[in-house]
Amino acid sequence: METVTxxxxxxxxxxxxxxxxxxxxxxxxxxQIALYNFSRRGExxxxxxxxxxxxxxxxxxxxxxxxxxxxxxKVACPxxxxxxxxxxxxxxxxxxxxxxxxxxxxxxxxVYIGII
Amino acid sequence: xxxxxxxxxxNGMVGYKFCEKLLTRSSHFNVxxxxxxxxxxxxxxxxxxxxNGKTASDLSLSTSSWYTDNNIExxxxxxxxxxxxxxxxxxxxxxxxxxYDYLVLATGSSAFVPDIxxxxxxxxxxxxxxxxxxxxxxxxxxxxxxxxxxxxLLGLEAAKALIDLGVEETHVIEFAxxxxxxQIDSTGSGMLLSKLKNLGLNxxxxxxxxxFVGDHKIEALKFNDDTSLPxxxxxxxxxxxxxxxxxxxxGLHTGTxxxxxxxxxxxxxxxxxxxxxxxxxxxxxxxxxxxxxxxxADVVASYLTGHEKGFYGYDMSTKLKLIGVDVxxxxxxxxxxxxxxxxxxxxxxxxxxxxxxxxxxxxxxxGGILIGDADAYNMLLQTVNNKITLPPNPEDLILGSxxxxxxxxxxxxxxxxxxLICSCEAVSKSAICSAVNDGACSIDDxxxxxxxGTGCGGCVPLVKDLIAGTMKKNGQYVKNxxxxxxxxxxxxxxxxxxxxxxxNYDLVLDHFGKGDGCEICKPAxxxxxSSLWNDVIVKQDTIQDSNDRYLAxxxxxxxxxxxxxxxxxxxxxxxxxxxxxxxxxxGLYTKITGGQRIDMFGAHLNDLxxxxxxxxxxxxxxxxxxxxxxxxxxxxxxxxxxxxxxxDSVSFxxxxxxxxxxxxxxxxxKGGVSGCIRECAEAQSKDFGIIATEKxxxxxxxxxxxxxxxxxxxxATDIDSTTCIKYIDRFLMFxxxxxxxxxxxxxxxxxxxxxxSYLKNVVINDSLGIAEKLDEEMQQLVNTYHCEWxxxxxxxNLRKRFAHFINAPEEKDPSIKFEAMREQVKAQW
Ligand code: SRM
Ligand SMILES: Cc1cc2nc3c(=O)[nH]c(=O)nc-3n(C[C@H](O)[C@H](O)[C@H](O)COP(=O)(O)OP(=O)(O)OC[C@H]3O[C@@H](n4cnc5c(N)ncnc54)[C@H](O)[C@@H]3O)c2cc1C
Ligand code: SF4
Ligand code: FES
Numbered sequence: 001m002e003t004v005t006x007x008x009x010x011x012x013x014x015x016x017x018x019x020x021x022x023x024x025x026x027x028x029x030x031x032q033i034a035l036y037n038f039s040r041r042g043e044x045x046x047x048x049x050x051x052x053x054x055x056x057x058x059x060x061x062x063x064x065x066x067x068x069x070x071x072x073x074k075v076a077c078p079x080x081x082x083x084x085x086x087x088x089x090x091x092x093x094x095x096x097x098x099x100x101x102x103x104x105x106x107x108x109x110x111v112y113i114g115i116i
Numbered sequence: 117x118x119x120x121x122x123x124x125x126x127n128g129m130v131g132y133k134f135c136e137k138l139l140t141r142s143s144h145f146n147v148x149x150x151x152x153x154x155x156x157x158x159x160x161x162x163x164x165x166x167x168n169g170k171t172a173s174d175l176s177l178s179t180s181s182w183y184t185d186n187n188i189e190x191x192x193x194x195x196x197x198x199x200x201x202x203x204x205x206x207x208x209x210x211x212x213x214x215x216y217d218y219l220v221l222a223t224g225s226s227a228f229v230p231d232i233x234x235x236x237x238x239x240x241x242x243x244x245x246x247x248x249x250x251x252x253x254x255x256x257x258x259x260x261x262x263x264x265x266x267x268x269l270l271g272l273e274a275a276k277a278l279i280d281l282g283v284e285e286t287h288v289i290e291f292a293x294x295x296x297x298x299q300i301d302s303t304g305s306g307m308l309l310s311k312l313k314n315l316g317l318n319x320x321x322x323x324x325x326x327x328f329v330g331d332h333k334i335e336a337l338k339f340n341d342d343t344s345l346p347x348x349x350x351x352x353x354x355x356x357x358x359x360x361x362x363x364x365x366x367g368l369h370t371g372t373x374x375x376x377x378x379x380x381x382x383x384x385x386x387x388x389x390x391x392x393x394x395x396x397x398x399x400x401x402x403x404x405x406x407x408x409x410x411x412x413a414d415v416v417a418s419y420l421t422g423h424e425k426g427f428y429g430y431d432m433s434t435k436l437k438l439i440g441v442d443v444x445x446x447x448x449x450x451x452x453x454x455x456x457x458x459x460x461x462x463x464x465x466x467x468x469x470x471x472x473x474x475x476x477x478x479x480x481x482x483g484g485i486l487i488g489d490a491d492a493y494n495m496l497l498q499t500v501n502n503k504i505t506l507p508p509n510p511e512d513l514i515l516g517s518x519x520x521x522x523x524x525x526x527x528x529x530x531x532x533x534x535x536l537i538c539s540c541e542a543v544s545k546s547a548i549c550s551a552v553n554d555g556a557c558s559i560d561d562x563x564x565x566x567x568x569g570t571g572c573g574g575c576v577p578l579v580k581d582l583i584a585g586t587m588k589k590n591g592q593y594v595k596n597x598x599x600x601x602x603x604x605x606x607x608x609x610x611x612x613x614x615x616x617x618x619x620n621y622d623l624v625l626d627h628f629g630k631g632d633g634c635e636i637c638k639p640a641x642x643x644x645x646s647s648l649w650n651d652v653i654v655k656q657d658t659i660q661d662s663n664d665r666y667l668a669x670x671x672x673x674x675x676x677x678x679x680x681x682x683x684x685x686x687x688x689x690x691x692x693x694x695x696x697x698x699x700x701x702x703g704l705y706t707k708i709t710g711g712q713r714i715d716m717f718g719a720h721l722n723d724l725x726x727x728x729x730x731x732x733x734x735x736x737x738x739x740x741x742x743x744x745x746x747x748x749x750x751x752x753x754x755x756x757x758x759x760x761x762x763x764d765s766v767s768f769x770x771x772x773x774x775x776x777x778x779x780x781x782x783x784x785x786k787g788g789v790s791g792c793i794r795e796c797a798e799a800q801s802k803d804f805g806i807i808a809t810e811k812x813x814x815x816x817x818x819x820x821x822x823x824x825x826x827x828x829x830x831x832a833t834d835i836d837s838t839t840c841i842k843y844i845d846r847f848l849m850f851x852x853x854x855x856x857x858x859x860x861x862x863x864x865x866x867x868x869x870x871x872x873s874y875l876k877n878v879v880i881n882d883s884l885g886i887a888e889k890l891d892e893e894m895q896q897l898v899n900t901y902h903c904e905w906x907x908x909x910x911x912x913n914l915r916k917r918f919a920h921f922i923n924a925p926e927e928k929d930p931s932i933k934f935e936a937m938r939e940q941v942k943a944q945w
Contacts, residue, residue: 013922018922019657019658019917021659022658025920025921025922027923027924032921035922038632040622040632040633041632056673057931057932061670062635063634063639063658063661064632065631065632065633065635068600071632073632074634076635078661079670080169081635083634096171096174
């Protein structure tokens with residue numbers, strides 16, 4: 001089922017701008033968005049760049065990976081290694097933090113982030 | 117069905133635990149909780165961690181949904197003000213009146229504030245709740261000198277907290293002639309005193325405070341001996357007073373020095389009212405620790421659900437949580453001869469004091485004190501509590517078995533089944549072992565299914581040993597696996613990668629692992645790959661730890677630091693000028709490091725390639741300050757200038773640093789070369805240290821600074837330079853191949869069966885027949901050295917990675933801000 005919401009798709013960059021299995025930071029006005037190229041799985045994710053733990057603009061520089069039997073995709077903040085689900089934004093190491101996630105679509109080598 | 121109403125007064129650690137214990141037994145009660153503090157129960161034991169980055173929610177023991185899910189009515193910020201025992205009702209500040217069938221008082225205690233003139237002044241605090249800590253934190257930002265009144269367990273913790281808060285000068289004022297008089301003896305106190313002085317604490321014993329001086333805020337302490345001490349803030353930690361005011365008002369019996377009197381069922385003088393935790397007085401004693409409080413909670417929960425259980429006193433053994441100083445006392449710490457026999461080990465050089473008291477027949481351990489090294493605490497406590505028969509040489513308990521075969525039988529596995537391993541959650545050895553038998557095999561599994569280790573955390577090492585021991589006993593193979601994605605130890609994976617000549621992370625994962633990797637295995641594999649193939653690490657940048665990915669250490673606020681290599685600490689005036697120019701141009705903060713070189717902090721990610729280009733053009737190379745690699749080889753000036761120098765230590769240090777630079781290892785490695793036994797290069801605190809002798813060099817290995825310092829041990833004496841390098845080659849290569857991830861050489865040696873004599877045999881006598889191979893492998897690494905930064909600045913593609921915004925590469929991170937400090941900058945954060 002698809003719900004119709006007002007998504008504004010912004011052109012972030014080209015696919016080869018983002019390192020394989022890594023992230024980059026995208027500027028959208030005053031917002032900083034972390035964009036991840038999970039090439040091992042052929043998936044793209046985006047979250048806020050700010051790590052809620054110590055308010056560091058750092059998540060795009062974090063390592064991505066997976067956890068659990070269902071291979072839940074995650075990113076680890078480079079500062080103190082708190083990890084966050086790329087699907088839901090919930091903190092996997094410390095329940096109380098939550099980060100924002102954004103939809104991503106790739107079209108003709110162009111990567112778009114959906115701003116909701 | 118009739119549901120009796122239980123009102124719990126106090127939502128602290130013990131009040132909360134009572135609710136939890138009651139719920140596991142029965143849901144047939146209507147539970148209503150009143151808390152005076154504005155937040156739900158939190159972990160007071162780890163309160164000080166609030167200053168080390170933990171938030172109020174990190175410390176929280178529960179969530180508000182836990183209360184609603186379990187139908188517990190919670191009133192926060194609403195202290196109970198009165199109990200009407202004839203009506204069986206309570207009245208709260210906000211005006212609620214509730215009828216109870218049973219009342220549980222868990223009101224805890226408050227800090228004891230002595231009646232000294234001026235105590236009400238601004239800047240005087242107590243150390244008990246999150247609110248207190250918030251006030252302290254705010255006030256401390258403008259305070260340079262702080263003092264703590266009270267040199268007991270809590271006072272010392274508070275003093276350490278002031279240091280952590282950045283208060284420049286911290287004093288501890290103790291009325292008694294020694295520190296921690298309740299837990300340790302005077303020799304132990306003396307040892308602790310000198311350790312704490314090293315931490316930067318100023319300690320005043322025998323000091324009686326007469327007044328707090330100052331206009332409206334505190335400015336100085338005045339003592340009875342007419343001396344005074346100017347201070348900006350004061351934390352009082354002079355003991356606790358049980359909160360019995362509510363009980364007293366209701367006419368319940370209380371002790372003359374405070375505390376609500378209870379019997380072994382925790383009943384007060386009114387059989388419908390119970391008191392538990394720090395407000396309860398049992399047989400003249402207040403139990404100021406969390407474990408006995410939890411036991412009391414269990415006694416009441418049992419009683420109300422029809423199980424007989426009693427409280428008969430509790431073990432008050434403690435371990436201090438001060439970082440950097442181990443202090444523990446257990447069992448009967450103070451008993452003296454002729455009532456027992458005492459064995460004392462004292463090493464003033466290392467600041468270690470250990471005392472054990474054993475029964476006159478030599479069979480049982482009665483108690484003891486450990487200062488400076490409390491690793492044995494858990495086992496010793498178990499030995500006391502379970503009345504385990506002592507080995508024939510009980511001194512082994514504190515000295516370790518020396519020489520002869522190891523004295524099995526004192527290990528965790530030999531503990532009786534009912535031995536209490538986790539006293540906070542009352543989990544026995546058998547509960548943990550059966551959980552392991554049921555398939556739990558990690559500490560996280562055990563925490564989930566038994567709750568052991570979730571309280572103060574002190575038992576975690578013991579639980580880990582039990583897991584390993586039980587698995588071994590079951591014939592299960594205990595492995596140090598890297599993480600959930602690799603079922604191999606680092607050493608096994610190292611060999612697999614090598615034999616199969618795999619050169620990239622994804623292939624390693626495909627062949628030997630599962631899933632998509634994580635922040636643990638990626639850097640571990642990255643380190644293996646570079647130790648084996650010495651390829652440019654930025655080619656696989658996304659598996660590197662952030663510091664290795666950007667070839668610089670990420671720092672507060674998101675800037676990076678730049679550390680060029682300065683081998684042996686020797687630098688020409690011209691190169692000093694270049695560093696100065698570069699730092700000035702890019703607005704960097706400069707500091708001489710503890711490793712004899714210069715660190716430039718505060719670089720924007722975007723600027724890193726340009727900064728490094730200028731440095732490299734002037735002849736510098738990467739200092740690998742970001743890598744698990746060789747850091748520095750510290751030198752003393754040696755025979756070229758020093759009148760005592762036996763050989764040219766600087767030249768040798770430079771030669772060695774040049775040899776091993778860039779080599780990746782399980783953890784960082786550091787070296788030192790001293791020109792004589794005065795040891796000005798502190799070589800014995802390094803992973804490898806070389807000291808000149810009349811006849812050549814002495815080589816020491818496996819030293820460590822850091823939080824658990826350890827001296828390096830002698831590997832070879834009076835060797836020439838070539839032999840010295842050969843031994844270091846083998847030693848380092850053996851370490852690189854066999855150590856677990858993030859294990860320094862000291863820890864690696866501590867875990868090695870056979871220890872130093874084994875290592876000597878491998879390195880010097882080639883007992884494994886691998887020496888030649890180690891030599892070759894090291895030479896291969898030395899031959900393939902490259903400066904990573906040189907590679908980056910020469911490659912536009914790699915340079916592109918050093919941008920903050922992918923879609924605005926020239927723009928710097930706008931969230932980074934600096935402020936001025938002593939004519940330089942610092943990150944605003
Ligand atoms: C800059 C410096 C402090 C200073 O201002 O003097 C420093 C700074 C850092 N040290 Fe250090 N250490 C510095 C000398 C030391 C020393 C003294 C020495 O090397 O003689 C020690 C004790 C000796 C030892 O290592 O055995 C030391 C023991 C540590 C430890 C604890 C290691 C341990 O085994 O317990 C860490 C934490 C770690 O590595 O996990 C650490 C970690 C760090 C980190 C990397 C923390 C971090 O992740 O940000 C700091 C990075 C600073 C940066 O961005 O460049 N630093 N650090 C020193 C740099 C020396 C250099 O030129 O490379
Ligand atoms: C800094 C610090 C470090 C410590 N370290 C250790 C340690 O390492 N090991 C250890 O075992 N113990 C330690 N302790 C002691 C441990 O925290 C206490 O033993 C434990 O918190 C006692 O629990 P309690 O529930 O009895 O009291 P508390 O946790 O104090 O809870 C009592 C609660 O009741 C509330 N209250 C009081 N009166 C009323 C009323 N009339 N109505 C409603 N609410 C009321 C109080 O506001 C408080 O929230 C430490 C304590 C501190 C402060
Ligand atoms: S430089 Fe070293 S000792 Fe100083 S704060 Fe950083 S890690 Fe700690
Ligand atoms: S700032 Fe991200 S984990 Fe601490």
